[in-house]
Amino acid sequence: MVAPVTSLARSGLGDWVVQRLTAVLLAGYVLFMVAWLFAHAPLDYDQWRDLFAHTWMRVFSLLALLSLCAHAWIGLWTLSGDYLNERALGRKALLVRFLFQMFCGAALFGYGVWGIQILWEL
């Protein structure tokens, strides 16, 4: 059995469940946004600001944002294990994979914090 160090939930089952739950949540968010945009066309800035003034919308958006970060991390982590491994890159694979995961982690963390700032007007 492989002991994962950098995977999100440190377990295949955990990552699998998180990836599916976040996918459902993201699908719900996208469907809601598309439906809302169609229902409010032509859209103006006040309507858009009113929508995001509701706490439930901010919480829903924050959930979607965190889901996106978790979902993306699991996907990119898997991808790095598939394509940036010893079979593909030889001995430098560990360094390349580690740097790739560091970059992805930092980028997702940055986007997450930035998204929170925007949502909560910090």
Added chain:
Amino acid sequence: MDVQVSVYRYNPERDDVPRMQDMTVAVPDGKDLMVLDVLERLKAQDPTLTYRRSCREGVCGSDGMNIGGTNGLACVTPLSEALKKGRLVLRPLPGLPVIRDLVVDMSLFYRQYEKVRPWLINDTAPPAQERLQSPEEREQLDGLYECILCACCSTSCPSFWWNPDRFVGPAGLLQAYRFLADSRDTAASERLSALQDPFSVFRCRGIMNCVNVCPKGLNPTRAIGHIRTMLLRRGI
């Protein structure tokens, strides 16, 4: 009728790199041969051509190879189905080290098979005669026990190509579920614990190449789904 055959050749004692060799073989008109029959004819032309074969009826699983881009058993693949644009292209099973020509080193494949402990584990005292199953319990093993370990499925699986040392692969996982589903086996918990890491089962991305190529018509993806459900039931 003459058939053009392009066959993968590699003899590590002589060749630096593998090459494709073009050969022509005469096949009788009005009769559909199996790919293995074509290979036998090719071997008569060039006795150095190397491949594995044994039962010639899809039971032993020895002659798994890549036929016209799709893995299959040479002995049960009709030439008419294998011909692409009038040519037959034969390569070894992908992703495994080539020993010579169409013969691959299956050690990695067998190591993954061993990992799932493909034998019945039951520590309770054995009954006087045998451990009985009801017809319904026995039915649970249909579609699982028939695997002949030809490796057509695992070597057509991209996840197995990328991580053959860590992903068990469809053949191994089909057998893992064969024992998880067996009413006589008492080691389900340990078996599942050994499979819950991110690689052993969860590297399956549901590509279903395994289902597409299995010469016995088995469905490893469904078995993997059942394993995931069992893990989920235990984990939530």
